Amino acid sequence: MRKLIIAALLLLSPTVLLANAEGPALQSSNIDLHDQASLQRGAKYFVNYCLGCHSLQYMRYNRLAKDLGIDEVTLRENLLFGDAKPGALMENAMRADDQLKWFGVVVPDLTLVTRWRSPDWVYTYLKSFYVDSTRPYGVNNLMFPLVAMPHGLSNLQGVQEPVFDHHQAGATPVVVGVKLVKEGLLSPKEYDNMVRDITAFLTYAGEPIQLERQRLGVYVLLFLGFLFILAYLMKKEYWKDIH
Template sequence: MRKLIITALLLLSPGILLAAGAGPHLEKADIDLHDQGSLQRGAKYFVNYCMGCHSLQYMRYNRLAKDLDIDEVTLRETLLFGEAKPGDLMENAMRPEDALAWFGVAVPDLTLVTRWRSPDWVYTYLKSFYVDPTRPYGVNNVVFPAVGMPHGLSDLQGIQEPVMGHDAAGAPVVTGVRLVKQGRLSPQEYDAMVRDITAFLTYAGEPIQLERQRLGLYVLLFLGFLFIIAYLMKKEFWKDVH
């Protein structure tokens, strides 16, 4: 019994730590996977701004086009570059050895990033870069301190400075960011763009998600009907038992 209690506590401890509020505040991404327009824009933004370094190595272009209702002409004109073909996996052109030389770490594939981190984390991360002269690329991030990548969307968002605060021990920490120089997009336009990218990455992490939810409803309805039949059968079988 003691071993069972200890095992249960170990399994529950990560959830307890998360519930305690550790880590930075995450903004709600408020994405809608039914919004095809948002997913299409997110795919375009990801290919144009993120795929120079990151990949979606478990996703094929033609699967994306089918799911997001993108015709082949549009796919070739807006999402395929170089020698990429519709049936290819969405891999980037950066070699792993180049990534190690330039960034010091292997650049992660982002197919499952929202399943690993959550959509809210990705949305907040893309909005939380700030100027930090001590970092190799001159920027840092509130939700990912000591981030090793440059801010690839800085020309769109603009320049942000850190907002300082103190932790429970009284040590200075970065608690937020403040926009000091606007980029090519307004804050509202940049937020919408980041939301579209987050929605697309959430779709890429589980393309079957909406279909799974639809089928799950039918399964629950079937189980409910089966329960009623089983209950009525049980009453019939036991009606003469006293």
């Protein structure tokens, strides 16, 4: 037993260290995967603002439409561009060579980004861009220092400046937050709602079967509970005459 306890502590120690590591605080995305309207808006925002660079290579347009209650006419008019077909994967036309030339890195696919990073991280990231004249595209990100991508939603969010920590004398100031100095086309509340919808959509895209899995899990647990009662009653019946 002692060895098992030690082994468990060793396995959990990296997680504990990671949880206690200093870093920007994540904001709660507070998404609701049951909110179909939010997922539909998120799909629209992603296709219009993100799909030009980032792909969802494991998601098909018609699967998205079926899950989110989008009819084919709406799908073709609002989510399909160029030569894309309803049964096609959600990929973009940007070549890897061009990505390296323009951004210095291959642009990541975002199908599993919320499973890798977490929905709260994605939500906070999309709200954490700030002006930085030293970067190629003039912006940096609190959650992802030295980020290579431009802020594709800057005209909607507005301009944010970094907040520095100057408490350590002689040390290089550290960016600890951001503040909005100029509003964009959306108010802060409207932008938050938009980012929340995008985060919800990406969370759905990372595991489209999630809600169905949770629904079936309830029935599985109920069945196991019923089976346990039957097993217990059978045990009592078999052992009732044995003292």
